Amino acid sequence: MSSFRRLLGFTMLLSWVVTTLGFVGVAQQVVAQTSSVDAYIATESPAAKAGVLANIGPSGAKCQGAKAGVVIASPSNTNPDYVFTWTRDSSLVFKMLIDQYTLAIDSSASLRTLIDQFVAAEASLQQTSNPSGLISTGGLGEPKFNIDGSAFTGPWGRPQRDGPALRATALITYANWLIKNSNTTFAESTLWPIIKLDLDYVAINWNLTTFDLWEEIDSSSFFTTAVQHRALREGITLANTLGVSSSVTAYPTQADNILCFLQSFWHPSGSMPFMTANTGGGRSGIDANTVLASIHTFDPQAGCDSTTFQPCSDHALANLLAYTQAFRSVYSINANLASTAALATGRYPEDVYMGGNPWYLATFAVAEQLYDALEVWNSQGSLQVTSLSQPFFALFDSSIAPGTFASSTSTFTTLTTAIKAYADSYIALAAKFTPSNGGLAEQYSRDDGSPLSAVDLTWSYASALTVFEARSGTKFASWGAKGLTVSSQCATNAGGNGETIPVTFNVDATTVLGENIYIAGSVNALQDWDADNALLLSSANYPIWSITVNLPANTIVQYKYIRKDGGSVTWESDPNNQFTTNGSGAQTLNDSWR
Numbered sequence: 001m002s003s004f005r006r007l008l009g010f011t012m013l014l015s016w017v018v019t020t021l022g023f024v025g026v027a028q029q030v031v032a033q034t035s036s037v038d039a040y041i042a043t044e045s046p047a048a049k050a051g052v053l054a055n056i057g058p059s060g061a062k063c064q065g066a067k068a069g070v071v072i073a074s075p076s077n078t079n080p081d082y083v084f085t086w087t088r089d090s091s092l093v094f095k096m097l098i099d100q101y102t103l104a105i106d107s108s109a110s111l112r113t114l115i116d117q118f119v120a121a122e123a124s125l126q127q128t129s130n131p132s133g134l135i136s137t138g139g140l141g142e143p144k145f146n147i148d149g150s151a152f153t154g155p156w157g158r159p160q161r162d163g164p165a166l167r168a169t170a171l172i173t174y175a176n177w178l179i180k181n182s183n184t185t186f187a188e189s190t191l192w193p194i195i196k197l198d199l200d201y202v203a204i205n206w207n208l209t210t211f212d213l214w215e216e217i218d219s220s221s222f223f224t225t226a227v228q229h230r231a232l233r234e235g236i237t238l239a240n241t242l243g244v245s246s247s248v249t250a251y252p253t254q255a256d257n258i259l260c261f262l263q264s265f266w267h268p269s270g271s272m273p274f275m276t277a278n279t280g281g282g283r284s285g286i287d288a289n290t291v292l293a294s295i296h297t298f299d300p301q302a303g304c305d306s307t308t309f310q311p312c313s314d315h316a317l318a319n320l321l322a323y324t325q326a327f328r329s330v331y332s333i334n335a336n337l338a339s340t341a342a343l344a345t346g347r348y349p350e351d352v353y354m355g356g357n358p359w360y361l362a363t364f365a366v367a368e369q370l371y372d373a374l375e376v377w378n379s380q381g382s383l384q385v386t387s388l389s390q391p392f393f394a395l396f397d398s399s400i401a402p403g404t405f406a407s408s409t410s411t412f413t414t415l416t417t418a419i420k421a422y423a424d425s426y427i428a429l430a431a432k433f434t435p436s437n438g439g440l441a442e443q444y445s446r447d448d449g450s451p452l453s454a455v456d457l458t459w460s461y462a463s464a465l466t467v468f469e470a471r472s473g474t475k476f477a478s479w480g481a482k483g484l485t486v487s488s489q490c491a492t493n494a495g496g497n498g499e500t501i502p503v504t505f506n507v508d509a510t511t512v513l514g515e516n517i518y519i520a521g522s523v524n525a526l527q528d529w530d531a532d533n534a535l536l537l538s539s540a541n542y543p544i545w546s547i548t549v550n551l552p553a554n555t556i557v558q559y560k561y562i563r564k565d566g567g568s569v570t571w572e573s574d575p576n577n578q579f580t581t582n583g584s585g586a587q588t589l590n591d592s593w594r
């Protein structure tokens with residue numbers, strides 16, 4: 001709050017100085033924008049909160065039939081039909097509500113009741129067997145359920161492995177507050193068992209392929225990996241507090257492995273380096289996935305650390321530049337905008353889903369990353385420009401050179417003032433395309449900004465509330481990102497978890513002339529299930545087909561053999577083959593085509 005007031009005070013002073021000197025323009029625009037953004041937030045904040053509450057059962061006004069504590073994604077029941085409960089959406093929404101409760105933004109008894117109903121609803125969804133499996137066989141990766149709590153059995157992009165991590169993070173936030181407020185019993189006996197199921201799932205399955213948060217690409221995904229890392233770290237701390245660390249001894253090693261793997265998504269080449277969203281999928285890789293990862297793993301105590309992709313880190317700022325600019329030529333509403341004007345942004349530039357328009361939650365995420373960054377720069381009293389982040393800072397000062405600028409310098413003031421105005425311009429853009437009733441749909445038109453796709457998207461409302469909170473300087477809790485490092489082996493071997501071992505795959509397969517046998521599987525070295533790029537086996541010892549591949553050590557790997565004949569591609573029948581690689585040495589698998 002105080003940093004915001006300081007900035008506002010400064011902006012008014014600047015306005016006076018500049019006006020007096022005769023340069024009206026910019027500073028006055030900043031002041032005008034600040035007050036119009038303030039005005040928008042004053043009305044949109046209660047509208048967004050009401051929008052969230054209307055979509056939560058049992059008594060939300062727009063979700064008839066939803067069980068107590070169940071969040072519907074949107075009341076839209078056709079084109080798209082979103083009257084389901086997604087673990088991701090629900091967990092992000094309740095993380096916001098639990099933050100509001102535990103930070104005393106909303107201490108109402110009715111909110112507490114809702115949180116407890118959410119806990120009960122999720123505990124029961126965890127136990128609901130579904131097409132991803134039973135609770136012990138992968139069922140926690142199921143992305144969505146019917147709103148009465150029963151399994152959704154239609155075809156879907158499953159599993160999605162971010163859900164358990166996001167749910168654990170929401171519940172850990174609640175547990176930490178309960179412990180501080182003398183209710184350790186509830187945290188220990190009710191919350192911990194639910195949290196532990198989710199974290200065990202993360203610790204065991206994080207290295208397996210997953211559908212990304214947009215439910216489209218089956219590979220490894222930055223957002224998923226980043227939120228899994230966070231959840232495990234804060235889970236370890238909670239286990240220590242509760243005195244149950246002996247039950248989670250696998251977590252620290254896996255958290256280190258995940259953090260190592262996270263580094264491999266960095267895409268340093270080209271004039272605008274960025275964080276690649278997915279290991280598969282054949283797109284540019286530029287994606288709101290990464291901006292959402294940064295804001296949802298923000299740790300105000302971690303400084304501008306790049307290893308955990310903190311909002312003010314040079315990697316995350318370089319990425320934000322690449323992400324925002326990617327939409328400049330894609331949406332016609334972005335045509336002819338100045339370099340420091342907000343751009344409408346969506347999930348990723350190649351998106352075609354429901355018209356492939358900008359998304360409110362993606363546009364708000366840009367502003368949120370910047371407010372988070374400002375919060376850290378102001379509290380640490382300095383800001384660093386590196387060669388990596390220089391192009392981002394150059395948006396605001398074309399002559400800026402790498403260096404560290406203390407808050408007493410005019411460079412610090414100029415940059416933070418301009419970045420605050422830039423962040424505000426993203427809110428102003430969303431404000432311009434918010435209808436007068438405050439409703440936030442999923443998307444807004446790439447041509448004229450009118451709302452499109454699912455109406456009253458619960459996640460859109462939650463994203464508005466979290467960006468408003470970030471702007472007002474809300475102090476969020478740390479999750480332990482400070483000072484984390486990756487092993488030197490990891491740093492020099494980006495893309496793996498260090499050690500690899502040679503694994504020989506032999507498969508007995510009778511083929512006809514023209515047919516060949518290939519392999520694809522769940523890790524990078526097995527092409528992340530990409531059949532087009534599957535690896536060809538040798539038939540030198542026909543009918544045994546063979547290949548030796550270097551795979552990460554101590555890793556659960558899934559794979560299948562594929563039969564290809566010209567254009568026709570036949571996968572082995574289900575289920576996937578699975579094994580765990582050894583810690584060292586070589587390994588041989590002898591299979592028969594299934």
Ligand code: NOJ
Pocket residue numbers: 073082086088089213214215459
């Ligand atoms: C589609 C989005 O891509 C996904 O992230 C979300 O979970 C669902 N819609 C429901 O809102």
Ligand code: NOJ
Pocket residue numbers: 218529560571576
């Ligand atoms: C794609 C393949 O079609 C399928 O057979 C395989 O099981 C999945 N990827 C990975 O789970």
